[in-house]
Amino acid sequence: MKRCANCGAVTMGGDCSRCGMDAVAAQAKFRQSFANRTAVFLVGGLAFVVASGLYPPVDIDGMLIFVGILFFVTLGIGLWLERRAVRQLDIEILKRIYFGFVPVPLLLGVLLLGNGGLDHGPLVGQPTAVVGKFSMRGPWPGHRLVVYSWRDGQRYERISVNTTDFDLYTVGDPLVVNVKSGLVGIPWVAGVYRRESRGGRIVQ
Ligand SMILES: [Zn+2]
Known part of the structure; x- marks a missing residue:
């Protein structure tokens, strides 16, 4: 046949x-x-x-x-x-x-x-700190900051950042990760910035 x-x-x-x-x-x-x-x-x-x-x-x-x-x-x-x-x-x-x-x-x-x-939902700033960082080569090059997780049952998050942010932050830096919930429910990282600490108080 x-x-x-x-x-x-x-x-x-x-x-x-x-x-x-x-x-x-x-x-x-x-x-x-x-x-x-x-x-x-x-x-x-x-x-x-x-x-x-x-x-x-x-x-x-x-x-x-x-x-x-x-x-x-x-x-x-x-x-x-x-x-x-x-x-x-x-x-x-x-x-x-x-x-x-x-x-x-x-x-x-x-x-x-x-x-x-198309995500027009609110930005939620998640206060955390950098605990590690690494770059990847190969088919999907990228930069990751390892930070304390804000989610239950999760210890760390490896968030994707651009080269500028990757070079800017080092281990120990207090950080805020801006997270959006996503139009179809896939949470994504809209950016990171440094948490300023003044007079012992952390100001976001
Ligand atoms: Zn045929």
């Missing part, structure tokens, strides 16, 4: 009874569609990284790990699909899985953009 590479209909060797394409045309159509969707997937991954930098969720590292795993699993499925298509093996199920996962990074990126960009 053979399936049309374009539409997935079962063929008897000749032209596809559903889309009318012969095997060569169907392969070409599949390759074009595969290339386009892979481009959407890669752009989506980039959009997610950009969005997570613009409106960094409080749980940014957990989210990056989740999307990172999803990204590489999808990429692996894509490569497997491509290999099978070259060898003219049945690709219908893999194609559906791959094409189903393709828009996910883009959707998550749009979700983060909407969550932060």
Whole structure:
């Protein structure tokens, strides 16, 4: 049994009874569609990284790990699909899985953009202090300040900051983290500033 590479209909060797394409045309159509969707997937991954930098969720590292795993699993499925298509093996199920996962990074990126960009809720300043800091290299470079957590059951938060803030603050600095609750309920960091302490009193 053979399936049309374009539409997935079962063929008897000749032209596809559903889309009318012969095997060569169907392969070409599949390759074009595969290339386009892979481009959407890669752009989506980039959009997610950009969005997570613009409106960094409080749980940014957990989210990056989740999307990172999803990204590489999808990429692996894509490569497997491509290999099978070259060898003219049945690709219908893999194609559906791959094409189903393709828009996910883009959707998550749009979700983060909407969550932060359309969030008109109040800023909540969370007083805390810097207990550590680190920079990351690799596919997702970034800077983190480790601060005491303001959430129940959580000891520290690793919040994403820009280079300026990263260089400005050092371990021990009293800090206020401005947190917004997010349009779709993903809390994100809108900025940080130094807590001033005057005459032994902490002034925000
Ligand atoms: Zn067909």
